[in-house]
Amino acid sequence: MKVRLVVNGTPHELNLDTRTSLLDALREHLHLTGTKKGCDHGQCGACTVLVDGVRINSCLTLAVMHEGDRVTTIEGLGTPERLHPMQAAFVRHDGYQCGYCTPGQICSAIAVLDEINEGIPSHVTERLDGAPELSADELRERMTGNVCRCGAYSNIVDAISEIAGSRA
Amino acid sequence: MKFDTPATTNPIDRLKVVGQPLDRIDGPLKTTGTAPYAYERHDVVADPAYGHVVGAAIAKGRIQRMDLAAARHAPGVLAIVTAANAGTLDKGSFNTARLLGGPDIEHYHQAVALVVAESFEQARAAAELVRIDYAPEPGSFNLRAAAGSATLPHENDITGPAETHVGDFTEAFARAPVTLDETYTTPDHSHAMMEPHATLAQWDGDRLTVWTSNQMIAWANADLAKTLGLPKEKVRVVSPFIGGGFGGKLFLRADVLLAALGARAAGRPVKVALQRPLIANNTTHRPATIQRIRLGAERDGTITAIAHESLSGDLKGGGPETAVNQTRLLYAGRNRMTAMRLAVLDLPEGNAMRAPGEAPGMMALEIAMDEMAEKLGLDPVEFRIRNDTQVDPENPQRPFSSRPFIECLRLGAERFGWSARSPRPGQRREGQWLIGMAMAAAFRNNLLMKSGARVRLDKAGRVTVETDMTDIGTGSYTIIAQTAAETMGVPMEQVVVRLGDSEFPVSAGSGGQFGANNATSGVYAACVKLREEVARRLGFNSREAEFSDGEVRVGNRTIALGAAAAEGEIVAEDFIEYGDLDKTHQQSTFGAHFVEVAVDRATGEARIRRMLAVCAAGRILNPKSARSQVIGAMTMGAGAALMEELAVDTRRGFFVNHDLAGYEVPVHADVPHQEVIFLDETDPFSSPMKAKGVGELGICGVGAAVANAIYSATGVRIRDYPITLDKYLDRLPDVA
Ligand code: FES
Ligand code: FES
Numbered sequence: 015m016k017v018r019l020v021v022n023g024t025p026h027e028l029n030l031d032t033r034t035s036l037l038d039a040l041r042e043h044l045h046l047t048g049t050k051k052g053c054d055h056g057q058c059g060a061c062t063v064l065v066d067g068v069r070i071n072s073c074l075t076l077a078v079m080h081e082g083d084r085v086t087t088i089e090g091l092g093t094p095e096r097l098h099p100m101q102a103a104f105v106r107h108d109g110y111q112c113g114y115c116t117p118g119q120i121c122s123a124i125a126v127l128d129e130i131n132e133g134i135p136s137h138v139t140e141r142l143d144g145a146p147e148l149s150a151d152e153l154r155e156r157m158t159g160n161v162c163r164c165g166a167y168s169n170i171v172d173a174i175s176e177i178a179g180s181r182a
Numbered sequence: 183m184k185f186d187t188p189a190t191t192n193p194i195d196r197l198k199v200v201g202q203p204l205d206r207i208d209g210p211l212k213t214t215g216t217a218p219y220a221y222e223r224h225d226v227v228a229d230p231a232y233g234h235v236v237g238a239a240i241a242k243g244r245i246q247r248m249d250l251a252a253a254r255h256a257p258g259v260l261a262i263v264t265a266a267n268a269g270t271l272d273k274g275s276f277n278t279a280r281l282l283g284g285p286d287i288e289h290y291h292q293a294v295a296l297v298v299a300e301s302f303e304q305a306r307a308a309a310e311l312v313r314i315d316y317a318p319e320p321g322s323f324n325l326r327a328a329a330g331s332a333t334l335p336h337e338n339d340i341t342g343p344a345e346t347h348v349g350d351f352t353e354a355f356a357r358a359p360v361t362l363d364e365t366y367t368t369p370d371h372s373h374a375m376m377e378p379h380a381t382l383a384q385w386d387g388d389r390l391t392v393w394t395s396n397q398m399i400a401w402a403n404a405d406l407a408k409t410l411g412l413p414k415e416k417v418r419v420v421s422p423f424i425g426g427g428f429g430g431k432l433f434l435r436a437d438v439l440l441a442a443l444g445a446r447a448a449g450r451p452v453k454v455a456l457q458r459p460l461i462a463n464n465t466t467h468r469p470a471t472i473q474r475i476r477l478g479a480e481r482d483g484t485i486t487a488i489a490h491e492s493l494s495g496d497l498k499g500g501g502p503e504t505a506v507n508q509t510r511l512l513y514a515g516r517n518r519m520t521a522m523r524l525a526v527l528d529l530p531e532g533n534a535m536r537a538p539g540e541a542p543g544m545m546a547l548e549i550a551m552d553e554m555a556e557k558l559g560l561d562p563v564e565f566r567i568r569n570d571t572q573v574d575p576e577n578p579q580r581p582f583s584s585r586p587f588i589e590c591l592r593l594g595a596e597r598f599g600w601s602a603r604s605p606r607p608g609q610r611r612e613g614q615w616l617i618g619m620a621m622a623a624a625f626r627n628n629l630l631m632k633s634g635a636r637v638r639l640d641k642a643g644r645v646t647v648e649t650d651m652t653d654i655g656t657g658s659y660t661i662i663a664q665t666a667a668e669t670m671g672v673p674m675e676q677v678v679v680r681l682g683d684s685e686f687p688v689s690a691g692s693g694g695q696f697g698a699n700n701a702t703s704g705v706y707a708a709c710v711k712l713r714e715e716v717a718r719r720l721g722f723n724s725r726e727a728e729f730s731d732g733e734v735r736v737g738n739r740t741i742a743l744g745a746a747a748a749e750g751e752i753v754a755e756d757f758i759e760y761g762d763l764d765k766t767h768q769q770s771t772f773g774a775h776f777v778e779v780a781v782d783r784a785t786g787e788a789r790i791r792r793m794l795a796v797c798a799a800g801r802i803l804n805p806k807s808a809r810s811q812v813i814g815a816m817t818m819g820a821g822a823a824l825m826e827e828l829a830v831d832t833r834r835g836f837f838v839n840h841d842l843a844g845y846e847v848p849v850h851a852d853v854p855h856q857e858v859i860f861l862d863e864t865d866p867f868s869s870p871m872k873a874k875g876v877g878e879l880g881i882c883g884v885g886a887a888v889a890n891a892i893y894s895a896t897g898v899r900i901r902d903y904p905i906t907l908d909k910y911l912d913r914l915p916d917v918a
C-alpha cells in the first residue's frame with residue numbers, strides 16, 4: 015500500500031506492507047536506523063520519534079496510519095558534525111553508555127521540554143493550575159518510558175536539566 | 183610485552199590524556215543515531231532476507247512432528263531451517279545447550295526453527311504457521327526442591343574450588359559468643375540489554391561473515407566455526423557497536439548460528455534479531471541462589487568464624503553461580519569455610535551476568551554483615567573496618583596488591599553524612615516517609631588476560647589502533663584512543679580506533695571487568711613497539727626519544743612523528759601477557775556503597791533518595807566514562823534489590839515474565855542523582871596502565887546497601903530478593 019511520509023523534512027513515497035510498523039518503515043525501508051528497536055512491543059522507548067511534534071513509540075503504530083505525517087527522527091535533529099544542543103549535552107554529561115537507548119532518550123527529552131513548556135502536567139506535578147516545574151523529579155517522571163539498561167539515568171537528567179536551564 | 187615485574191614510571195604516567203575526563207569519541211555517533219549496530223548494516227549488505235526464530239514451547243522432551251507445509255507456502259518465504267535440515271552441527275565450547283534444538287528439547291524457547299522470508303512481516307507471519315507436536319517430559323524446575331540432589335560443581339579456574347576450609351570453622355563457630363546463621367535468596371535475573379541479540383550473515387562461497395553484537399569476538403569466532411564445522415579462518419565476526427551485553431553477549435548465541443544457516447539455506451544474506459519475548463528463555467540468565475551465611479565473632483567485633491554456602495542450578499553440564507568466592511577474600515577471620523552446590527535444573531541456561539558470583543554473593547554477605555553489626559552493637563562501618571585484612575585470609579603470605587578498603591569506608595561515611603544515621607531502625611520520619619540510611623562493602627576481583635593490538639602510523643602522524651576489543655558501552659573506544667595518544671604523544675584527534683573485528687589482533691574482550699585494563703595494556707604494548715620502530719627509522723635511540731605534541735625529540739633534535747612514515751605506513755603489533763603477579767599478590771577492587779531510602783509508611787512504597795559509591799580500582803583511565811560504569815552498575819544493583827526477578831513457572835519450566843513489561847528493570851523515576859568518588863590510586867602490580875577493572879565493582883554490594891536501608895527505615899529485615907513491598911507491608915510500624 016502506498017503511503018507518503020515527510021521524514022526530517024524530506025517527503026517520501028513508500029509502498030509498504032500494511033503490517034509494517036512506522037519503526038520498520040524508518041529502519042528497513044528508509045534506512046534511517048538511528049531509531050532503535052528494543053522490544054517492538056511498546057515497552058522500552060528506544061523507538062521514540064516525533065510525529066507532528068509529539069513523541070510516540072514508533073513500534074506501536076503502523077506506517078500506513080501516518081499518511082502525510084511529519085516525522086522527526088534522531089537523524090533530523092543533528093549530525094555528528096553539527097550536534098543538536100540536546101545531543102551535545104548528552105555527550106558532555108556522558109548521558110549514555112552502549113548508545114542503544116540514546117536516540118529515543120534524546121527525542122523524548124526534546125518532547126518533554128516542549129510538554130512542560132506547554133503546561134501539560136504529569137503524574138508528579140503538584141498543582142494543576144500553574145505551569146509545571148522544571149524539576150529533576152518532573153524530568154524523571156516524564157522520561158520514565160525510556161528504559162536505559164546501562165543505567166545512564168543520573169547523567170541523562172543532568173544533560174536535560176542543562177538544556178532546560180538554558181531554555182528557561 | 184611480558185608484564186612480570188611491577189610497573190615503574192612509563193609514558194602513561196604523564197597523564198596528559200590518560201586519566202582525563204574526556205568526552206567519548208564515539209559520542210557524536212551514538213547521539214545522532216549513526217553508530218551502526220548489527221541489524222542496521224545497510225552499508226555492507228544491500229538486500230538481506232529476514233529471519234524469524236521459532237522457540238520451543240516446552241521445557242523438556244521431544245519434537246514428535248513438525249509441519250512446515252503451511253509456513254513454506256506462505257508469501258515471501260525463502261527457506262525454513264530446522265535441526266532436521268541444517269546438517270550436522272557441533273556445539274560451541276561455551277554453550278551448555280545446543281543453539282538449534284530438535285528433536286530433543288533442552289529448555290523452553292530453545293530455538294527450533296528459523297523462517298526466512300523476503301520481509302520481516304512475511305517471516306513473522308509464516309513463523310506463526312509452523313505447527314509442532316511435542317512429547318513433553320517431566321523436568322526439574324524448582325531450585326529449592328532440587329537441593330537434595332545437588333552435587334559438588336566441577337572445578338575450574340573460573341569457578342574456583344567447590345569447597346574451602348581454613349582452620350576449624352565448626353568449632354570456632356560453636357565457641358563464638360556472638361553468632362549469626364541466616365539464609366538469603368536471590369532470584370534468576372535477566373540481562374535485558376536494550377539491543378536484542380542480532381546478526382546479519384553473508385556467505386561468500388565457503389567463507390562466512392557475520393555482523394553481530396558480541397562481547398568476545400574470538401570466542402564467537404571459534405564457537406561459530408566449531409558449530410558449523412569450518413576452519414576458524416573461514417569465519418569473520420564483526421561487532422563494532424554493541425547495544426549492551428552485561429554478560430548476555432559473551433557467547434555465540436542462536437541469532438548468529440541461525441542467521442548463518444538461514445543465509446546458507448536461502449542463498450542470500452539473512453539477518454536475525456531475537457524477538458524480545460524470546461530473549462529471557464532463549465539466551466542465558468543469572469541463576470538464582472540460596473545462600474547460607476554463618477558468622478561468629480568476639481564481643482569486640484573480631485570475626486573468628488565465617489562460612490558461606492551457596493546452592494544454584496543449571497542445565498546438565500552447566501556451572502554454578504559462584505556466590506561464595508568474595509567471602510574467601512573480603513574479611514579476616516581465622517576459621518573459614520565456603521561451599522558451592524549445583525543442582526541440575528531444566529530451566530534455560532544459567533551463565534555470567536555482570537559480576538557473576540560477587541553480585542548475588544555480596545547481596546547476601548553484606549546483609550549478613552549488617553545484621554551481625556547490629557547484634558554486636560557496632561556501627562556497620564566500624565565492624566567492617568575491624569575485620570579488614572591486608573593479606574589473603576586463606577594464605578597470609580599473599581598480600582593484596584593494594585587494598586584501600588578502609589579509606590573507601592571512611593571517606594564514604596564522611597561524604598554521605600553517616601554520623602546522622604540512627605543505629606536503631608524505624609526512627610527517622612519525614613511526613614509520610616520512613617527514612618533509612620545504610621551501607622555495604624563493594625568488592626570484585628581484578629583479572630589479568632592476554633590482550634593484543636595493532637597500531638599503524640601514517641605520514642600525517644595519524645595513529646590507527648586495531649584490536650578485536652569491544653565497546654559494550656564501557657568506553658573502550660575512548661580509553662584506547664587515550665592510551666595511544668598518551669604513548670605516542672599525539673592529540674586525541676590524531677588517533678583512530680577500530681574495534682570488534684576478528685581480522686584484528688585478539689584482545690581480552692569485554693567481560694568480568696577485565697576489558698579496560700587489559701585491552702589498554704595491549705594497546706600500550708603495541709605502541710611501545712611502534713615507538714621503537716619510529717625511533718629506529720629516525721635514527722634515534724628509542725630509550726632517549728621523547729614522544730610528545732606530535733613530535734619525536736632527542737636532545738634538541740625534533741622531528742614530526744609522521745616523518746618516520748614518510749616512506750610508507752609503519753605497522754606494529756604486540757600483546758600484553760602476564761607473569762605471576764596475580765599469584766604472588768591478590769588483585770582486587772574495593773568500594774563502599776551508601777544508600778538512603780524512604781518507605782511510605784502507609785503503602786510501603788520504597789524510593790531510593792541518595793546513592794554514593796566510593797571506589798578504589800587502581801588508576802581511573804577516564805573518570806567520566808568510569809563514573810558511568812559505576813552509576814550504571816549501581817542502577818542495575820538497585821534493580822536487583824527492589825524489582826528484578828525472573829518468575830519461574832515450576833510446573834512447565836520457564837520464565838513467565840519474559841519481556842520488558844513483565845521483567846521490571848529500573849527506570850528514570852527509580853533512580854536519584856548518584857555520586858561516585860574514585861580514590862586517587864595506582865596499582866603497579868596490575869599492568870603498565872596501573873589500572874584495574876571498575877565496570878562491575880559498582881554492582882557488588884549495592885543491592886545489600888538498599889536492603890539494609892529498607893531495614894533501617896522500617897525495622898523489617900527481608901532476606902529474599904527482590905525486596906518488594908508485599909514482603910514487609912504487614913510488618914510496617916503502625917501508622918499512628
Ligand atoms: S521498540 Fe518500541 S517501545 Fe521498545
Ligand atoms: S545507553 Fe545502553 S541502554 Fe541506555
